[in-house]
Structure formats: structure tokens, C-alpha cells
Amino acid sequence: MAADFGWESQLLETGFLGIFLCPLWTLSRLPRHTPTSRIVIWGFRWLIFRIMLGAGLIKLRGDQCWRDLTCMDYHYETQPVPGPAAYYLHRSPWWVHRAETLGNHLVELAVPFFLLLGRRMCVLHGVLQILFQVILIISGNLSFLNWLTIVPSIACFDDATLGFLFPSGPGSLKARVLEMQREDAQGAQPMPRYGCVVRRLVDLSLGVLLAGLSVPVVLNLLSSRQVMNSAFTSLRIVNTYGAFGSVTKERTEVVIQGTASPNASAPDAVWEEYEFKCKPGALTRRPCLISPYHHRLDWLMWFAALQTYEQHEWLIHLAGRLLANDAEILSLLASNPFEGRAPPRWVRAEHYKYKFSRPGGEHAARGRWWIRKRLGPYFPALSLGDLRGYFKARHWPLPEPQG
Known part of the structure; x- marks a missing residue:
């Protein structure tokens, strides 16, 4: 009964990038001198960009109902495993379904480009994508796909944005992190030269690998014969994604x-x-x-x-x-x-x-x-x-x- 599902390749790619969030040689709960690489952060952002843009483009190139804004008239009833909310959402007025389809296009085709428009728009991108995934979790039963898609969206936020989630009292983890950042900024605890060189080599190698493996993925996104949920190499660490390029009507x-x-x-x-x-x-x-x-x-x-x-x-x-x-x-x-x-x-x-x-x-x-x-x-x-x-x-x- 073997069959490939898009979220399985997505899990592989997300897990691979997650490896590079870890320190190279310490198991400390709060390691020093392990700044998160910009290449890793942009690797996650590139992942969510491809997931959403691929899903949006496959819809425009696929079923006519996505262009007519009528796909949501059928989707709730005909999706693989409808949930209880789908029973009621299916009976929404026609204009609600049109608005849902148009909103889907905006989130998948326009919002991904917010990543390139500075910090505030990048944060807005993360908020919109997470809200969109929560809506999909409520309205469908798409396995762990939507939960997994939230993970790269977190890379859209920086410490200043997420700081309010953590307690800031004396002795708290947040206070210790801030103290370490101040010490590093003042040069009180310089990073070991050897560790710095190794980390940069690892990050550079990762960037070159991701760039090279992204070439066929970009060509696929630009192609009128776009395929979805496919891998172009056996490594399966830079893949192409998409969902519901066509919607069954019955x-x-x-x-x-x-x-x-x-x-x-x-x-x-x-x-x-x-x-x-x-x-x-x-x-x-x-x-x-x-x-x-x-x-x-x-x-x-x-x-x-x-x-x-x-x-x-x-x-x-x-x-x-x-x-x-x-x-x-x-x-x-x-x-x-x-x-x-x-x-x-x-x-x-x-x-x-x-x-x-x-x-x-x-x-x-x-x-x-x-x-x-x-x-x-x-x-x-x-x-x-x-x-x-x-x-x-x-x-x-x-x-x-x-x-």
C-alpha cells in the first residue's frame, strides 16, 4: 500500500534544515557562541516560499474552478477526509466561497513575496501563514501537513518579535540570554577562532548545496508543466510542493x-x-x-x-x-x-x-x-x-x- 505524500518529503527537508540549528559540539541547554546562521534562517524561509508559491501556481495552472473562484463550492465536501467543520462550511453562501478562494490565492501567490520586503513585512508574512495553516487545520484533515508548514514560518520572526512569549524575571532563561548577548557585544567572551571557522564552513557548504539543488525546483515553478510534491534528487532535501491542483466536483x-x-x-x-x-x-x-x-x-x-x-x-x-x-x-x-x-x-x-x-x-x-x-x-x-x-x-x- 505504498504511496508518497507531499508532507513526507517536506518533513525530510524540514528535519534536514533543523540539524543546522544545533551547536556543533555542545549539548548545553543554553550554549554560548552558537549564533543561528542567516543561511539556515533563509533556508527555512526559502522552504515556506516554495511551499506556498508552488501550491498557488499549481492551482492557477490546474483546475478552471480556481480561476473562476468556484473551487470552494466543492472542496469541503470532496476533500480526502472531511472534518466536522467542513460539514457546515460547505453550506456557506456562494460569496463566502468566492472570498475564500480569492483569499487562498492572495496567501499563496502574493504573501510569500513579503519575505523580501524587510523585517516588518517578513513578520507579517509569518503571522498570515500561521493563521492560514490554523484555518486549514480546522477545516480539513490534512494529516500533519499544516502543523509542519507552521515550522518554517517561525523563521520569519526575530528575537524582538517573540520575546514577549518568555518570562523576563531575574534568573530566567530570557534574562540569561540577554546577558550573554550583552557580553558578546562587548567582546567579553570572544568566540573561539577554530569554532568560528568550522561553523562558517558548514554554513557556506549548506548554502552552496541548497542553491545548487534549488535550480531544478525554480525551473519547475516557472514551467507551464509544473509538477507538485516531487523530488529531483535522491537526497529529497530541496523539493517541489503543491496541493489540490484539481478539485473533484463529486x-x-x-x-x-x-x-x-x-x-x-x-x-x-x-x-x-x-x-x-x-x-x-x-x-x-x-x-x-x-x-x-x-x-x-x-x-x-x-x-x-x-x-x-x-x-x-x-x-x-x-x-x-x-x-x-x-x-x-x-x-x-x-x-x-x-x-x-x-x-x-x-x-x-x-x-x-x-x-x-x-x-x-x-x-x-x-x-x-x-x-x-x-x-x-x-x-x-x-x-x-x-x-x-x-x-x-x-x-x-x-x-x-x-x-
Whole structure:
């Protein structure tokens, strides 16, 4: 079930830059002579610049609805794993959705350039980006992506801006830092020459590395064939980012079902549904809020619903494991209708179109957050016997029934 997500490369790049915030050879809680390199600070600023500008450009070059300012008419309902706030935000007036889309463009396409306009505008950039990420955390379930994006935004603030966050009484950490800064300014504690040279060499090497690896990234940003969430080297420490270059207009879901009936086509066969931890399934289950956690399988099911099972062979592997009541796979689900019973004899997947119910409407009054309409079968009823040849051809071990 392997799949790359943009925030995984972003985590690698953020962690790599974080290494250079640390002193070279001390574990002291308050080390002396370790001024933060401007190259590292600008490395973080360059990261947030690329994240936001890449996301903005991929939208303008992608779906027409971003240019028409209509994407937010659909996004809350069709995003990978909607949260509870999305249910209500989806019903906002049309002019609110237009304002949201326009605001998104401003934050992603204009605000990043505030980094180049002096200290005050750089601080304003950091404030706006953090507020924007908080809004995304509330309105979506984008794993730890938005929390992680806040990290490079912190590099937009200096000590004078953040000083109010720390107590300043006698003996406090803040007071000790200020005293050390005064001593350094007066030359009372000169930095060891050897340490200074090594630090500068390390910082210079980092700057040259980041500059060289940024060339294909900049060319990608300028290209009309821009790609998002990609790496141009195996190091994955300077990447290209982006999100929602296109927005689906209808939400479809794959609903996996099992039956204990010996005959899958029998009219009296009772099909019971497997419930995932967060993705839409049962109509009466409230959308969940999981950020900063990531239910990877739920996200993969969202991608699978947009295509066919032939394009996602792992779904057949999943079906085989469910036919065996495999404990490892079942731990990824919210509920197993065959818990404490024999495994199902057949498993199938149905394709549905899902829509939010209307707050205060008939379906909501009956406790339904969703309404759905069957589109047809996604993959046919399968038994373990049916899958023997399929598993063997792919060198997958055929699971043994459990329970």
C-alpha cells in the first residue's frame, strides 16, 4: 500500500534544515557562541516560499474552478477526509466561497513575496501563514501537513518579535540570554577562532548545496508543466510542493462488504459493511477530526474511489486479507462486522456517490451526516479460492483464515 505524500518529503527537508540549528559540539541547554546562521534562517524561509508559491501556481495552472473562484463550492465536501467543520462550511453562501478562494490565492501567490520586503513585512508574512495553516487545520484533515508548514514560518520572526512569549524575571532563561548577548557585544567572551571557522564552513557548504539543488525546483515553478510534491534528487532535501491542483466536483466512496452466505449471488445474502477509521462510510457517523494524525489507508481509499480497482491492485490484496479475518489489517479499520465470528466467505466492493446532508433538513433530522446513491459494483464478490491464482501470480502469500 505504498504511496508518497507531499508532507513526507517536506518533513525530510524540514528535519534536514533543523540539524543546522544545533551547536556543533555542545549539548548545553543554553550554549554560548552558537549564533543561528542567516543561511539556515533563509533556508527555512526559502522552504515556506516554495511551499506556498508552488501550491498557488499549481492551482492557477490546474483546475478552471480556481480561476473562476468556484473551487470552494466543492472542496469541503470532496476533500480526502472531511472534518466536522467542513460539514457546515460547505453550506456557506456562494460569496463566502468566492472570498475564500480569492483569499487562498492572495496567501499563496502574493504573501510569500513579503519575505523580501524587510523585517516588518517578513513578520507579517509569518503571522498570515500561521493563521492560514490554523484555518486549514480546522477545516480539513490534512494529516500533519499544516502543523509542519507552521515550522518554517517561525523563521520569519526575530528575537524582538517573540520575546514577549518568555518570562523576563531575574534568573530566567530570557534574562540569561540577554546577558550573554550583552557580553558578546562587548567582546567579553570572544568566540573561539577554530569554532568560528568550522561553523562558517558548514554554513557556506549548506548554502552552496541548497542553491545548487534549488535550480531544478525554480525551473519547475516557472514551467507551464509544473509538477507538485516531487523530488529531483535522491537526497529529497530541496523539493517541489503543491496541493489540490484539481478539485473533484463529486465525492465517490468505495464501500467494502462481506457476507457469510455460501452463495454470493443469493437474494437472501446479507452483506455487512466494514467501517474505516475516518473516511465516510456509515451515514450517521459524524465526520472525524484526526489532524495531526494520518490514517493512511483512509487516504488511499479516497484515491482508489477516483479510479478503478485495476489501477489499485492493493485493494484485491486487502480483500484477501479481510477474507481471512487478518488481525493486522483489521487493526487499520474502525469495525469488523465479523468480529468473534468465522471470516466472511465473500468480499465485494460497491461504488457510491456521497453528499453532505443539509443541516436542519430531513436527513440531518434523522441523524444522517451523509446521503449516498449507489453507482454500481466497484469489484465483484471474491472468495479466497478465487484469489489463489491472483495472489500466486504476484508472489503474494495467500492468507490463512483466522478466527
